[in-house]
Amino acid sequence: xxxxxxxxxxxxxxxxxxxxxxxxxxxxxxxxxxxxxxxxxxxxxxxxxxxxxxxxxxxxxxxxxxxxxxxxxxxxxxxxxxxxxxxxxxxxxxxxxxxxxxxxxxxxxxxxxxxxxxxxxxxxxxxxxxxxxxxxxxxxxxxxxxxxxxxxxxxxxxxxxxxxxxxxxxxxxxxxxxxxxxxxxxxxxxxxxxxxxxxxxxxxxxxxxxxxxxxxxxxxxxxxxxxxxxxxxxxxxxxxxxxxxxxxxxxxxxxxxxxxxxxxxxxxxxxxxxxxxxxxxxxxxxxxxxxxxxxxxxxxxxxxxxxxxxxxxxxxxxxxxxxxxxxxxxxxxxxxxxxxxxxx
Amino acid sequence: xxxxxxxxxxxxxxxxxxxxxxxxxxxxxxxxxxxxxxxxxxxxxxxxxxxxxxxxxxxxxxxxxxxxxxxxxxxxxxxxxxxxxxxxxxxxxxxxxxxxxxxxxxxxxxxxxxxxxxxxxxxxxxxxxxxxxxxxxxxxxxxxxxxxxxxxxxxxxxxxxxxxxxxxxxxxxxxxxxxxxxxxxxxxxxxxxxxxxxxxxxxxxxxxxxxxxxxxxxxxxxxxxxxxxxxxxxxxxxxxxxxxxxxxxxxxxxxxxxxxxxxxxxxxxxxxxxxxxxxxxxxxxxxxxxxxxxxxxxxxxxxxxxxxxxxxxxxxxxxxxxxxxxxxxxxxxxxxxxxxxxxx
Numbered sequence: 013x014x015x016x017x018x019x020x021x022x023x024x025x026x027x028x029x030x031x032x033x034x035x036x037x038x039x040x041x042x043x044x045x046x047x048x049x050x051x052x053x054x055x056x057x058x059x060x061x062x063x064x065x066x067x068x069x070x071x072x073x074x075x076x077x078x079x080x081x082x083x084x085x086x087x088x089x090x091x092x093x094x095x096x097x098x099x100x101x102x103x104x105x106x107x108x109x110x111x112x113x114x115x116x117x118x119x120x121x122x123x124x125x126x127x128x129x130x131x132x133x134x135x136x137x138x139x140x141x142x143x144x145x146x147x148x149x150x151x152x153x154x155x156x157x158x159x160x161x162x163x164x165x166x167x168x169x170x171x172x173x174x175x176x177x178x179x180x181x182x183x184x185x186x187x188x189x190x191x192x193x194x195x196x197x198x199x200x201x202x203x204x205x206x207x208x209x210x211x212x213x214x215x216x217x218x219x220x221x222x223x224x225x226x227x228x229x230x231x232x233x234x235x236x237x238x239x240x241x242x243x244x245x246x247x248x249x250x251x252x253x254x255x256x257x258x259x260x261x262x263x264x265x266x267x268x269x270x271x272x273x274x275x276x277x278x279x280x281x282x283x284x285x286x287x288x289x290x291x292x293x294x295x296x297x298x299x300x301x302x303x304x305x306x307x308x309x310x311x312x313x314x315x316x317x318x319x320x321x322x323x324x325x326x327x328x329x330x331x332x333x334x335x336x337x338x339x340x341x342x343x344x345x346x347x348x349x350x351x352x353x354x355x356x
Numbered sequence: 357x358x359x360x361x362x363x364x365x366x367x368x369x370x371x372x373x374x375x376x377x378x379x380x381x382x383x384x385x386x387x388x389x390x391x392x393x394x395x396x397x398x399x400x401x402x403x404x405x406x407x408x409x410x411x412x413x414x415x416x417x418x419x420x421x422x423x424x425x426x427x428x429x430x431x432x433x434x435x436x437x438x439x440x441x442x443x444x445x446x447x448x449x450x451x452x453x454x455x456x457x458x459x460x461x462x463x464x465x466x467x468x469x470x471x472x473x474x475x476x477x478x479x480x481x482x483x484x485x486x487x488x489x490x491x492x493x494x495x496x497x498x499x500x501x502x503x504x505x506x507x508x509x510x511x512x513x514x515x516x517x518x519x520x521x522x523x524x525x526x527x528x529x530x531x532x533x534x535x536x537x538x539x540x541x542x543x544x545x546x547x548x549x550x551x552x553x554x555x556x557x558x559x560x561x562x563x564x565x566x567x568x569x570x571x572x573x574x575x576x577x578x579x580x581x582x583x584x585x586x587x588x589x590x591x592x593x594x595x596x597x598x599x600x601x602x603x604x605x606x607x608x609x610x611x612x613x614x615x616x617x618x619x620x621x622x623x624x625x626x627x628x629x630x631x632x633x634x635x636x637x638x639x640x641x642x643x644x645x646x647x648x649x650x651x652x653x654x655x656x657x658x659x660x661x662x663x664x665x666x667x668x669x670x671x672x673x674x675x676x677x678x679x680x681x682x683x684x685x686x687x688x689x690x691x692x693x694x695x696x697x698x699x700x
Contacts, residue, residue, distance in 0.1 A: 023684055028691040052686035054428055054467060070688035081427065084398055110684065111467065115477040119463030123398060123455065133459040134488075137481040144482070147491040163631070209682075211631065287507070287555065338553075340367055340454065342396035344414035347372040 015043040016329075017087075017100040019128075021050040021069070022117065024110030025187050025208065029315065031069050034106055036261050036316040038064050042326050046100055048087060049074055050107060056080040056087060058098065086126050102334075105130030105313060109184040113313050114140045122337070129332055131292040131312035138288060139310040141182050142213045149307045152283045156307050157215045157299065164210040168202060177217040178202060180209035184311070191217050222300040223308070224267050226277050227318035229293045230285060231331035237278050238295075238321030242267035260320045276305055284310060290335040293317050293328070359387040360673075361431075361444040363472075365394040365413070366461065368454030369531050369552065373659065375413050378450050380605050380660040382408050386670050390444055392431060393418055394451060400424040400431060402442065430470050446678075449474030449657060453528040457657050458484045466681070473676055475636040475656035482632060483654040485526050486557045493651045496627045500651050501559045501643065508554040512546060521561040522546060524553035528655070535561050566644040567652070568611050570621050571662035573637045574629060575675035581622050582639075582665030586611035604664045620649055628654060634679040637661050637672070 018041075020034035021027055034047060038061065047059040051074065058078040059068070068074060080087040080098060088095040103126050107117050115136035121128045131139065138144045146156040160171050161181065170176065178201040180188040188208040190201035205212040227238040241264040281296050284307070295314035299306040311318075319325040362385075364378035365371055378391060382405065391403040395418065402422040403412070412418060424431040424442060432439040447470050449461050459480035465472045475483065482488045490500040504515050505525065514520065522545040524532040532552035534545035549556040571582040585608040625640050628651070639658035643650040655662075663669040 023686070025684060027684075027686045028688060031691060054469075066691045070691050083425065083427075115459050115481065116463040116467050119460040119477070120467055123460050123464055125398075133463070133477065134481050134485060137459065137478050138488070141478060143495070144478075144488075144492075147495050148488075151487070151491050340369060340371075342367070342371045344372060347375060347410045347414050 015101050016041060016045040017048050017098070017103040018045055018106050019048045019050065019103055019117070020106045022107030022110070022112045023050070023052060023054060024108060024112055024184075026107075026109030026112075026184055027052065028069075029185065030106055030108045030112065031066065033108060033316045035064050035066070037104075037106065037319065040261050040316065040319045040325060041329065043330070046098065048080060048098070048103075051075075056082060058087075058089070082120065082124055082126075084124055086124065101127070103128040103130075104317070104329075106317070108313050108315065109187075113184055114182070127334060129291060129293065129329070129334070131289055131294070132335065135289045135292060135312055139312050140184070142179060142309065143181060143211075145307070145310055148288075149284065154280055154283060154307050155304055160214045162202065162212050162214065164206045168199070170198060170214065172214065172216045174198070175217040175219075176214050178205050178212055178214050180205045180207075181211035181213050182209050184313075185315075218299075218301060224269070224277060224298045224300065225295055225318075225321070226281055226298065227293060227295040227314065227321045228278070228281050228285065229328060229331070230290055230333050231328075232333050233331070235278070235282060235285075236322075236328050236331060237281070238318060239264075239323070240267040240269060240274060240277060241265055241321055242269075260316055262320050264320045273300070273305075280305060280307070290333060293332070295321070359445050360385060360389040361392050361442070361447040362389055362450050363392045363394065363447055363461070364450040366451030366454070366456045367394070367396060367398060368452060368456055368528075370451075370453030370456075370528055371396065372413075373529065374450055374452045374456065375410065377452060377660045379408050379410070381448075381450065381663065384605050384660065384663045384669060385673065387674070390442065392424060392442075392447075395419075400426060402431075402433070426464065426468055426470075428468055430468065445471070447472040447474075448661070448673075450661070452657050452659065453531075457528055458526070471678060473635060473637065473673070473678070475633055475638070476679065479633045479636060479656055483656050484528070486523065486653065487525060487555075489651070489654055492632075493628065498624055498627060498651050499648055504558045506546065506556050506558065508550045512543070514542060514558065516558065516560045518542070519561040519563075520558050522549050522556055522558050524549045524551075525555035525557050526553050528657075529659075562643075562645060568613070568621065568642045568644065569639055569662075569665070570625055570642065571637060571639040571658065571665045572622070572625050572629065573672060573675070574634055574677050575672075576677050577675070579622070579626060579629075580666075580672050580675060581625070582662060583608075583667070584611040584613060584618060584621060585609055585665055586613075604660055606664050608664045617644070617649075624649060624651070634677060637676070639665070 018034050020030045049057045049059050057074045087098045105117050105128055111117055113136055115133040118133050118136050138148045149156050175191055175193045177191050188205045192198035192201045223243055225241040229236050292312045295311040295318045297308040299308050322328050362378050364374045393401045393403050401418050431442045451461050455461055457480055459477040462477050462480050482492045493500050519535055519537045521535050532549045536542035536545045567587055569585040573580050636656045639655040639662045641652040643652050666672050
């Protein structure tokens with residue numbers, strides 16, 4: 013039995029970067045693994061390790077491969093007479109954005125009882141919607157930048173001074189994101205963001221804010237944290253470079269910060285993770301401004317699982333503590349009494 | 357083609373009341389309809405109208421019926437040579453609690469492109485978790501009662517004076533809910549609630565608070581509201597009577613309130629619904645205390661769809677405006693350039 017099944021592709025604007033992310037993990041994860049591709053029609057295909065190249069997907073060659081059906085207990089291959097389950101111990105949800113991170117894929121895996129690494133439905137919804145992330149962080153006494161939500165077709169009145177940063181409310185990566193320095197740029201940026209979501213979120217933009225990324229996971233022996241990265245400034249808003257980020261396996265810029273700040277970030281990470289992200293490798297992106305730490309965003313399916321931030325990613329992925337589902341007894345104890353009472 | 361498919365049962369503590377709810381709707385909905393049952397093993401079965409009786413399920417007779425497979429495009433019957441899709445125009449998600457209301461079922465239906473009435477994944481998560489409901493309501497300037505969250509195995513220190521009401525954080529209906537008037541009752545109530553969830557939510561309990569329920573839905577021609585119900589006091593905490601509530605088709609106690617309060621409730625309903633619950637018939641339960649309106653909870657799959665609150669439920673169910681999914685183009689525009697850049 014292979015140890016891991018990597019589920020990638022999926023219906024999202026990050027479909028292509030999920031493919032690149034999976035190609036990256038092919039070499040990073042040393043354990044036995046298989047690859048399951050979800051295409052634009054939401055059909056699943058088993059992909060050979062040797063076929064894990066960009067052109068295999070862009071040329072739709074995967075369609076000649078083995079189609080899988082997801083049903084109770086896992087993914088099944090059809091053979092002449094009967095179906096056979098594809099065997100693996102744990103699936104890794106590597107579908108970035110939309111259905112991979114909004115709760116859809118996690119619901120599917122939970123419903124069909126596939127054991128998986130990745131966010132569950134609550135953590136997905138809270139991290140995928142940038143307003144919910146802020147409400148959630150604030151409820152845990154974690155600072156976030158001020159924000160404003162605008163709806164497509166409604167008022168476009170800005171409450172902040174320029175410059176501001178405009179993002180679709182519900183997208184991962186930097187797609188549809190712009191910085192606006194005046195009204196003309198703002199109007200344009202809004203239209204760009206509305207291409208991706210009917211709601212946009214606007215925040216003041218601070219030129220010289222510090223950024224720090226910390227990944228981590230809860231294991232049987234407590235939390236495992238990555239080192240802290242200070243991402244290089246130039247890459248923050250550059251679309252293509254952000255894409256590249258999803259395929260990284262090395263080259264993170266280690267932040268030069270004191271132990272105290274590191275401790276605060278780890279503590280903040282735990283407050284956010286606990287009770288909501290069990291089972292997932294999460295990357296939290298922070299801002300530091302005037303010595304105050306702010307949560308920027310929570311990535312529950314970070315590009316190539318943020319492997320490049322861990323010294324020993326293979327041991328991390330094996331140590332993850334997966335949440336247990338609660339057994340719900342269905343024993344028909346009440347139904348006859350309900351019906352009897354109803355007939356009274 | 358039948359107009360509606362009613363999906364009921366499901367893995368949840370409310371499995372049995374979902375059956376009763378579906379039996380009730382059999383007579384309430386006049387349109388053509390079929391019934392799809394999700395059993396305790398998450399297998400789907402087509403159920404004949406004539407078999408829609410409690411004993412058919414409690415005696416597991418449904419297992420002799422036709423099994424369905426959910427896959428791209430809908431539910432399929434297996435015939436000797438090929439599969440045939442079960443035809444219907446719109447599915448009604450009538451699975452109460454857990455997987456019906458926590459986003460699982462909605463994700464499944466969205467993923468497999470089944471057109472349905474019911475909450476989408478975001479609305480499900482926000483309404484199913486009582487803390488998220490409060491954070492969400494507050495972000496829309498709607499009052500909620502103060503609350504405290506406790507975790508299983510942690511500190512049990514109460515911050516409120518008695519009496520308090522203790523609820524599992526994530527359950528529908530009144531299951532696991534108690535009022536505690538002293539420490540002994542509180543300790544017992546906590547243990548009861550922890551049977552259902554690792555987190556509990558505690559609020560001050562006000563004996564003589566007024567309760568009002570309002571159901572509604574967004575249609576092509578704007579909002580349709582139900583009349584406002586003032587539920588009878590005795591039924592609030594009574595487990596069996598609350599169960600009965602799910603099977604109601606009549607007998608709501610019309611609230612005797614002035615037009616102004618009705619307007620305020622409707623306005624509050626719209627603030628909560630807009631952008632989050634499109635596609636669902638939602639019942640909002642309010643408190644009125646010292647002339648201030650508080651949101652108690654949002655039920656996105658209310659018992660028998662709160663049909664008994666509408667004067668003409670059949671026209672409501674036909675008028676619901678279902679949200680459109682955004683088309684996400686997957687065109688492999690970037691992947692080759694990403695890979696090229698990566699090899700630089």
